Amino acid sequence: MIANVLGVEVFRQTIAGNILVGSYCAFSNKGGLAHPHTSIEDLDELSTLLQVPLVAGTVNRGNEVIAVGLTVNDCTAFCGSNTTATELLVIESVFKLRDGDVGISGDGYR
Template identity: 60%
Template sequence: MALRVQFENNNEVGVFSKLTNKYCLVGFGATETFYSVFEAELSDIIPVVHASVADCRIIGRLTAGLLPHIIETEEIIHDVLKVEVFRRDVADQHLVGSYSVLSNQGALVHPKTSSQSQDELSALLQVPVVAGSVNRGSDVVGAGMVVNDWCAFCGLDTTSTELSVIESIFRITDAGPEAVRTTMKPSLIDTLA
């Protein structure tokens, strides 16, 4: 299910949270509303944790580790994740994390990404890729939403059409907590063991 939520009147959900298949980090806020939406949807499946980095609430933008300049990013990713690494841009934008959102089910990229680039990305990632927006046309989709394999959270300004595209590309329309428990939880447990 894709849900609309705001962080203190801000629709940039991806700036204040980080969602994975194993955990969810949520920045501290003046109210518990933002956190409680994540907790209500996810706490039966994965831990939802209040977090900050250096007393900053923008947890979604500060959760990437800093790398030494002498080591290539591709080398570290390849060594740790044991996957092939490609250097790409999205719609001529080099901030790939700001202009795309990925899960094991699909990818949403900058609305001006060409069909050819979408096809190339789809072949590289082995998931369907579609160009789209969040929060009434915002092209910064990485800041406007977070997603894992069964749930997505978007800003309150996200239109019904945008929400429909998100649910479709990430295949989360019918994925509820029960579906996660029966189909995904065993594999999550295997990876943690």
């Protein structure tokens, strides 16, 4: 049904064994962040299917439910105020948010 309505190819996939893929990852047209327990093989498979680089990581001081603390598009990302500097660097890197005027926003971080 989704394939017909949106006119796109649909792939069934899990993220680290979880069927709620929208909760355990965040994607843009430039990259993606997935649950930290996602295997290298699954990351490679998803990266090939989606044709974007992917990394496993966390937000908000180790939260594995990525969507709880991160919203991202091709130009910017918004994350929870508990997201650490290391997590921010991973997010900026995988989503290529250091190009030009794009960036990442969180409480107290610009």
